[in-house]
Amino acid sequence: MRIEKPAQLELHNPGELEIYFIGTGSAFAKTLNQNNLIIVKGEHHVMIDCGTKCSQALHEIGLPIASIRNFVITHSHADHVGGLEEVHLFNRYVLGDKPLMVINEDYEHILWHQSLQGGSERSEAIPLTFTDLWQIQRPTLLTGMPRETWQTMIGEIDIKLPRTMHFPDSALSWKDSAWSCAVILDDRVMFTSDTRFDAALIEDYDNLMDLEVIFHDCQLFTGGIHASLDELSELPAQLKSKLVLMHYGDNWRDFEELALERGFHSWAKQGHSYLFDH
Numbered sequence: 001m002r003i004e005k006p007a008q009l010e011l012h013n014p015g016e017l018e019i020y021f022i023g024t025g026s027a028f029a030k031t032l033n034q035n036n037l038i039i040v041k042g043e044h045h046v047m048i049d050c051g052t053k054c055s056q057a058l059h060e061i062g063l064p065i066a067s068i069r070n071f072v073i074t075h076s077h078a079d080h081v082g083g084l085e086e087v088h089l090f091n092r093y094v095l096g097d098k099p100l101m102v103i104n105e106d107y108e109h110i111l112w113h114q115s116l117q118g119g120s121e122r123s124e125a126i127p128l129t130f131t132d133l134w135q136i137q138r139p140t141l142l143t144g145m146p147r148e149t150w151q152t153m154i155g156e157i158d159i160k161l162p163r164t165m166h167f168p169d170s171a172l173s174w175k176d177s178a179w180s181c182a183v184i185l186d187d188r189v190m191f192t193s194d195t196r197f198d199a200a201l202i203e204d205y206d207n208l209m210d211l212e213v214i215f216h217d218c219q220l221f222t223g224g225i226h227a228s229l230d231e232l233s234e235l236p237a238q239l240k241s242k243l244v245l246m247h248y249g250d251n252w253r254d255f256e257e258l259a260l261e262r263g264f265h266s267w268a269k270q271g272h273s274y275l276f277d278h
Contacts, residue, residue, distance in 0.1 A: 001213060001273045005229055007272070009063050010039065011045040013215040017186055017276040019215075022057050024246045024270045026219070026226075027079040032270055033057040035193075035217075036249040038068070039185060043126040044155025046070040046102075048183055048191060051081030061271070064148035070154050071101045074193035075180035076115050076164055078226065085119045085179070088133035092123075102152050108136070128268040146204035149172055150181070161186040162205065167225040174198070188276060190214045194247060197231035202239060211242060212276065213266060220255055225278050230253060233262045244268050 009020055023033025023097060034051035047054075047068045091097045092187055104109065121154040129166040130136075138152035139161060150161040165171055166180040182201065183191045187209045193200065195217050202214055220225035232243065236266045245259060246268035255268040256267060 003269060003272055003273050004275060005269075009061055011038075011063075011067060012043050013040050015042045016278060017041050017068075017154075017188065019185070019189065019191075019267055019276075021055060021246070021270050021272055021274075024248065026247050027077060029086050029236055029248075029250050031191050031250045032248075036080070037191065039154075039157060041157045041186075042155060044157055046057045046072055046154045046157060046159070048072050049074055049193065050083040050087060051079040053079075054083040055086055057256045058100045060178060066095060068112055069099055072161070072183060073101065073103065073107075073111065074161075074164075074183065076111055077194065080193070081111065081115050084116060086114075089120065089123065093135060096135060098135045100137055102137045102139055102154070102161075103134075104139055104141075112180055113119040126263075137182075138229070144199070146208065146253040158186045160187070162201065162259060164192065164201060165198045166194050168198060169196070169223075169225050171196075174201075184209070184211075186276075189274075192216045192227075194225070195227060196225055197227040199235060202235075204245075206239060206242070213244055213265070213274070214239070215246050216243045217247045218259075220251060227261075229259060232264070237263050240264050244274075 020038040022036045025032025036051055036054050037048040039046045058065050091099050108130055115206045120228050139152040142149045142151050148163040152159050161181040164180045164182050165174040165177045167178050171177040175225055182193055190211050217227050219228045222228040222230050240263040243264050244266050245264055
């Protein structure tokens with residue numbers, strides 16, 4: 001794995017798997033952008049989540065949000081979906097086009113009726129639907145996986161979406177949780193997105209795939225609906241050495257050395273690309 005800060009982010013590369021962190025911050029961070037990603041491999045790209053600050057963050061690095069054509073959304077909190085209304089309305093009324101979203105039927109219903117419908121449905125005389133605004137690519141439900149896992153391809157990018165245990169805080173497992181997922185890329189890299197401490201999520205898929213890197217949600221206090229630094233510190237050393245911590249608060253520098261002393265790989269770097277050779 002190489003880490004680089006690109007002078008200009010491009011939506012194509014020579015063919016290596018590239019993971020660009022638009023932001024590494026939690027929902028409440030003010031000095032960090034939201035924890036959204038752009039994945040690039042060869043001539044193909046996909047955005048993972050699109051929060052309220054995403055369009056502005058991309059504008060500031062010279063990449064218009066309208067240039068993003070493919071999306072995967074992990075769950076329905078505003079720092080992950082708050083920018084989608086701008087995306088689909090700009091595409092409809094300025095570009096005359098529809099971006100593509102990888103989404104299963106269950107989550108499409110949730111995303112539309114609980115988040116996007118209110119600001120979009122009545123834009124025209126005949127009420128709009130999700131499919132008026134988005135091209136849909138249905139992932140396939142895999143069998144023989146440790147938990148409910150969906151899979152699809154965007155060009156040469158293999159995308160697997162295992163369910164996660166994020167919210168509510170009373171849920172006892174991913175099965176009891178609201179719909180949320182992690183993202184596994186090319187069976188090499190896991191992006192947990194937001195999740196409570198769920199050791200089985202990373203242990204099971206690491207055993208299955210021998211993951212190279214796990215980008216993991218890291219809250220700097222214990223409680224609520226995110227994995228904390230203290231909880232993650234309970235993991236075996238072999239797993240901690242693969243964990244790059246992300247989705248953290250503005251005060252992360254106060255914990256920077258502690259995390260390294262406890263054996264974590266590193267803290268994710270906003271505005272940087274993580275590159276994985278062929």
